[in-house]
Amino acid sequence: MDEITSLADTSMIEKAAEIVSAYVSNNSVRAADLPELIASVHATLGNLGKPAVSAEPQVETLTPAQIKKSVTPDAIYSFIDGKPYKTLKRHLTKHGISFEAYRARYGLPVDYPSTAASYSAKRSELARTLGLGQVNRDRSEAARSASRTSKERRKEEAATAE
Numbered sequence: 001m002d003e004i005t006s007l008a009d010t011s012m013i014e015k016a017a018e019i020v021s022a023y024v025s026n027n028s029v030r031a032a033d034l035p036e037l038i039a040s041v042h043a044t045l046g047n048l049g050k051p052a053v054s055a056e057p058q059v060e061t062l063t064p065a066q067i068k069k070s071v072t073p074d075a076i077y078s079f080i081d082g083k084p085y086k087t088l089k090r091h092l093t094k095h096g097i098s099f100e101a102y103r104a105r106y107g108l109p110v111d112y113p114s115t116a117a118s119y120s121a122k123r124s125e126l127a128r129t130l131g132l133g134q135v136n137r138d139r140s141e142a143a144r145s146a147s148r149t150s151k152e153r154r155k156e157e158a159a160t161a162e
Contacts, residue, residue, distance in 0.1 A: 016042040060106050067108060073117045079106045086119040 019041050023029070029037060062079070070077040075084030078091055079102075085091050092102050099114050113120075127133060 012042065012045050016045055019045075062106055062108070067112070071113060074119075075116050076113060085116075087115045089114060 016038060020034075020038050023037070024034070060079070070079065072084070075086060076088055077084050078088065080091070080095055083091075088099060088102070092099055097105070102108070103110075103112055
């Protein structure tokens with residue numbers, strides 16, 4: 001029995017080597033990428049006779065209590081790694097999924113937030129202070145002073161000091 005498996009392994013290794021050498025002869029491949037390419041081809045050949053793995057993402061069912069607990073005023077806790085984040089966008093991008101896919105994967109409701117409430121409030125207040133979203137309206141004094149350059153401020157300070 002061991003001879004049969006070793007013959008099959010040897011045959012598969014030879015086939016993988018033939019495929020890789022044919023690929024490398026027609027395509028430029030860095031030397032550092034060769035081991036990964038060989039392993040990938042070998043694994044693919046090994047999986048040829050086996051049934052395909054289901055490509056459907058598995059939905060992890062969470063209890064309403066777990067979902068409620070993951071949302072706090074200061075952070076949103078990720079179900080991927082359990083860590084708190086002010087916004088999930090960068091974290092989810094790092095893991096290669098969109099927020100919609102994340103929501104579907106964990107069965108989260110449509111109104112599930114992607115940003116912590118305190119962070120949203122802080123950004124909203126900053127936008128109001130800077131006068132953003134004000135089309136053709138007079139900006140507040142704080143917005144005008146925030147939009148002035150440092151050179152303009154120095155000129156005004158020098159003029160008032162004289």
